[in-house]
Amino acid sequence: MIDNHILAPIFIQLFVAIIQLIFWRKTITQRYLSIGGSIIGLLVAIRLFSRVYEGGILTMNAANWDAPFGIVFVADTLSVTLVLLTSIAALSVSLFSSVGLSRQRMLYGYFPIFHFLIMGLNGAFLTGDIFNLYVFFEVIIISSFVLMTLGGRKAQVEGAVKYMAMNILASTFFLTGIGILYGLTGSLNMADLSLKIQEVQNKSLIGITSCFFIVGFGIKSAVFPLYYWLPSSYHTPPSAVAATFGGLLTKVGIYAMLRVFSLIFIPDDFTRNLLLTIAVFTIITGAMGALIKTNIRRLFSYLIVCHIGFMIGGIGMFTKVALMGTIFYLIHDIIVKTNLFLIAGLIRQLRGSMDMKKLGGLYRDYPKITLLIAIVLFSLVGIPPLSGFWPKIYLFQEAFTQEQYFYVFGLIVGSFVTLYVIAKMWSEVFWKQPDNEQDIDDRFEPMPLYRKILMVLPIGILALTTLYIGLNAETIVHVADRISTQLIDTSAYVQAVLGTK
């Protein structure tokens, strides 16, 4: 079914960003526009989600060029779910950043760039053309470069060099892969590619091409051994920016892998083993890194890497149950990781530090906020019935069915270390008496009430979403089930794009 509604999530963000550019240096107006635009974006995403969930896949041919010749936008359940999650995360971050950022950064265009970034994310989720996916990836990375360097502190620009170099390299790999793929098949439309790739005689060249995509998306989603840029850059920008990055950017890599490996390169034994091995090493190295960090944002950065491994393993096993686990984990992870970095920003406002050694006594001083944070941390660890628990059932189940005991080992180590570091963080940050009471620099207490509310509200929204995902797991399982069915059997997707043939 042809529908222009698909473009709404992209265009709303674009228009919000452009209107904000008109109000350059008027930060108050930009704040209202940002929050308003995010709310509209969320409403549109909810509407799009319900339409696709009830009515099936929607497509839109750009400039009315029939697929496979023009650029096509496709909204299947996976796309709209991710657009919905992105919109929830974007609303929370835009609420948080309206008070959590220094005025200096807002003056130099934080809000417009933030909305360009969300536009790129929505576009990457909705496009059905692989070169268009590359273009949206570039929109994402150029916006994220600006967000990362905004403010220009020394540590920030140093982190940005690593981030920039690795991401440009990833794009080059991705583009090389696209080039070879076009040479092999003569098409760029992903649905068309899934048909044409079966006719290619030279199977080994297809294998090599898929390796280009693994490396390109692997750098973006931060898998072993390509993740070193992430922990050395994600702790440098302001927490609101880090929340967007940590929650959403690495997940675009996972989304692209899901899309490319389900449609174009159906994983063979080699790819499966490669992905599973990568997954286990990602989990273990991420976990080891998390163990030794005392700065809570560095710790969270390593936890991102660790949990990316869970999802890569699910893609590696590539069965319906495994993909259900991956997708449920993806849904849970976007919300929780965004929230973790917002929490880090809140803790910084409460205590003036993010080092576990200097922190302490938060439970004594702010019991209600602590309770809110506890929900998030518990669901990150995966304590039943919260959201981190359910996807692991599917991943464990499938790993045992396929006898992938190495991956089971990785899952156990990853879950255990997450529990350990969060327990350590809990006792250090919330329970311990701070060593030196004079050092505490509480910027939260003197704030006016509306600022306090705007700071805690986004964390509350995301915590409620997490609770909803955990306590209403049946609905999410249905969504994940629908998505994984569409990923395993792509005929519905292909038919929706190319028409009935």
Next chain:
Amino acid sequence: MELLLVLVLGLLYSAGVYLILRRSMVKLLLGIMLLGHGTNILIFVVGKITKGHPPVIDETYKVFQEIYADPIPQALILTAIVISFGLTSFAIVLLKRVYALVDSDDLDNLNTPEEEDI
């Protein structure tokens, strides 16, 4: 022509990878640029080079009668060039800023411990 282009793109890729592996920031930048150019030529070559046959259908026919030059790789390269122009100019400004702050061209010196000023 194809053979020459293949040699050039191999040279660009290898030089790009070599330069990226060096420790100097300027060489990193040059390496990224060379890799980007190599990719552009790669797309051009895999799109099959056809001379003297523009993708225009003769008015007496309804479909192409012979092999024609594929316009899509050129459109892709054009897009990729514009994007890499933007990225490269950002990278140059960033590296200049880093050089001003760190006062060194060595990538190994980019490990200042975290400042607590956010």
